[in-house]
Amino acid sequence: MNKKLDKFLQQIIRILFYTFVFLLPWQTKLIIKPSDNNFTEISFFVSHIILLLLLMVFLLYRVIKKDYHSRSSVMWYSLAGLSLFAFLSFFFAPDKVLAFYMFIILMLGLGLFYFLQEGCKKFAYVDSVIEKSTTVFVFLTSIFFHVLLGIYQFLSQRAFAFKYLGLASHFPEDLGVSVIETSSGRWLRAYGGFDHPNIFAGVLIIAIILATYYLAKKKAIRTKTETIESLFLFIFYFFSLLALLFTFSRSAWVAFIIAFISLVILFIYKKDKWALGRLAALFLFSIILISTIFFSYRELFMMRIEASGRLEQISLDERKDQLATVSKVLKEKWFFGVGLGNYTTYLKNSDFDRNGIKKADWQYQPVHNSLFLLWVQSGLLALVFFITFLITLWKKSREEAFVWFLLLPLILLMFFDHWLLSLPFGVIFLFFILGIF
Numbered sequence: 001m002n003k004k005l006d007k008f009l010q011q012i013i014r015i016l017f018y019t020f021v022f023l024l025p026w027q028t029k030l031i032i033k034p035s036d037n038n039f040t041e042i043s044f045f046v047s048h049i050i051l052l053l054l055l056m057v058f059l060l061y062r063v064i065k066k067d068y069h070s071r072s073s074v075m076w077y078s079l080a081g082l083s084l085f086a087f088l089s090f091f092f093a094p095d096k097v098l099a100f101y102m103f104i105i106l107m108l109g110l111g112l113f114y115f116l117q118e119g120c121k122k123f124a125y126v127d128s129v130i131e132k133s134t135t136v137f138v139f140l141t142s143i144f145f146h147v148l149l150g151i152y153q154f155l156s157q158r159a160f161a162f163k164y165l166g167l168a169s170h171f172p173e174d175l176g177v178s179v180i181e182t183s184s185g186r187w188l189r190a191y192g193g194f195d196h197p198n199i200f201a202g203v204l205i206i207a208i209i210l211a212t213y214y215l216a217k218k219k220a221i222r223t224k225t226e227t228i229e230s231l232f233l234f235i236f237y238f239f240s241l242l243a244l245l246f247t248f249s250r251s252a253w254v255a256f257i258i259a260f261i262s263l264v265i266l267f268i269y270k271k272d273k274w275a276l277g278r279l280a281a282l283f284l285f286s287i288i289l290i291s292t293i294f295f296s297y298r299e300l301f302m303m304r305i306e307a308s309g310r311l312e313q314i315s316l317d318e319r320k321d322q323l324a325t326v327s328k329v330l331k332e333k334w335f336f337g338v339g340l341g342n343y344t345t346y347l348k349n350s351d352f353d354r355n356g357i358k359k360a361d362w363q364y365q366p367v368h369n370s371l372f373l374l375w376v377q378s379g380l381l382a383l384v385f386f387i388t389f390l391i392t393l394w395k396k397s398r399e400e401a402f403v404w405f406l407l408l409p410l411i412l413l414m415f416f417d418h419w420l421l422s423l424p425f426g427v428i429f430l431f432f433i434l435g436i437f
Helices: 003-023 046-065 074-092 096-119 132-156 197-217 224-247 250-269 273-296 298-306 310-333 343-350 370-378 380-397 401-416 424-435
Strands: 029-033 042-045 179-182 185-188
Touching: 003 046, 003 096, 003 132, 042 046, 042 096, 042 424, 046 096, 046 424, 074 096, 074 370, 074 380, 096 424, 132 185, 132 197, 132 224, 179 298, 179 310, 197 224, 197 250, 197 273, 197 401, 197 424, 224 250, 224 273, 250 273, 250 401, 273 298, 298 310, 310 343, 310 370, 343 370, 370 380, 370 401, 380 401, 401 424
Parallel strands: none
Antiparallel strands: 029 042, 179 185
C-alpha cells in the first residue's frame, strides 16, 4: 500500500473511532419505531452510524493492505456460533422486525470487538492503528460529563430533558421514575445521561476501575501532559465515586468492591509496591468520602442496604417473579428461544393474570439476568457459545491486566441486570469493554 494512503486511512480510522468512543455513552438517537419501553423501541443512535462508517473504512484498510491472518481460534468459532443461533431465533420471534434490528446491533457489537482486537495489535511491520490508553482517556472524558450531570441531578432533585443529547426529564414526584421512598419523601436517584440509574452505575463501575488502574500504575510524572492526566484521573475518580453513591445501585456497589479487591490482588501478584501504595491512599480518601456522604444521607442508604422500604420490597418481589416466569418460558422455548429482543413481546402476547386481563405494558420487563435473557431469547446453544467465548477470551487475555479487574464486575452486572444484552447501548458497550482486554 502507498504510504500516504496508509497514513490517510489510519488517520480516518482514528478520528472515527475516538469520535465513536466519545459519543458511545450519549443516547442521541432517531426513533424509527416508538414504543412504551426501551426494550421494543427501534432507534438508530448517532454512535451506531459512526461505528458503521468505522467498520467499513477499517475493512477497506485491511483489504487494501492485504493483511489477512488466521481467525480459526475457539474464540472466533464461539462468536460465529453465537451469531448463528441469534440469527436462527429470528424465525421464532413474534416481532421479526425487532429481532432483525437487535441482530444488526449484535453484529455491530461483534464488529467493534473484532476492530478492537485487531486494531490494537502491533505487527512486525506496522504500528497499531489505535492505542488502548488513548481509548480509555477519551471514554473517561465523555463519562465525566455524565458524572457531573448525575451529581447535579441528585443534589437538585431534578433531571432536565435535552433531546439532542438524548436526555429525558425525571422528577421524583413522577410515577415510574427511579426513586428512594423514605419518611422524608421521594428522592430521585442519579441517572446521568442514561435510561436508568442502574445503567449509569454499571458504566461508572468500569470507568472508575479504569481510572484507578491508570492512577495506580503511573510511576512518575515528568511532563506537563502526564501532570494533567494524573490530575484528571484523580478528580475523575472521586467525582465518579460520588456519582456512584448517588445512583443507589446495590449491585454496582458490590461490583465496585469486588473490582477494587481484584485490582489489589493483581498488584500484589505483580509485587508492585508503588501501585499498592497508590491504592492504599485512594482507599483511605474513598472511605472518608463515603463516610461523609453516608452520614449526610443515612436514611436513604439504610433504606437501600436493608431493602426494608415499600419500593425495595416491590423490586425484590418483581425480580423473584421474573425468575419464576423465565423458568416457565424456558420449559417450552429452551432450545431456540423466543427471538432476539423479543422476550417482553412474547410475554405481552401470551401472559395474562388470574382474571384473564393483560398487564400494563410497563409491567413486562426482561429478567434481571443477562445470561438467562440470552438463553430465553436465542436458545441454549447461543448461551453455551457466549460462555465459551468469555472463557476463551479470559484464557487468551489473562496476561493482560484489564481482564482481571474488568471481567469480574461485568459478569456480576450480567448476573444481576439485563441491560448489557437487552438494550442497544448495552450490547455495544459490552463488546467495547470486552474488546479492550
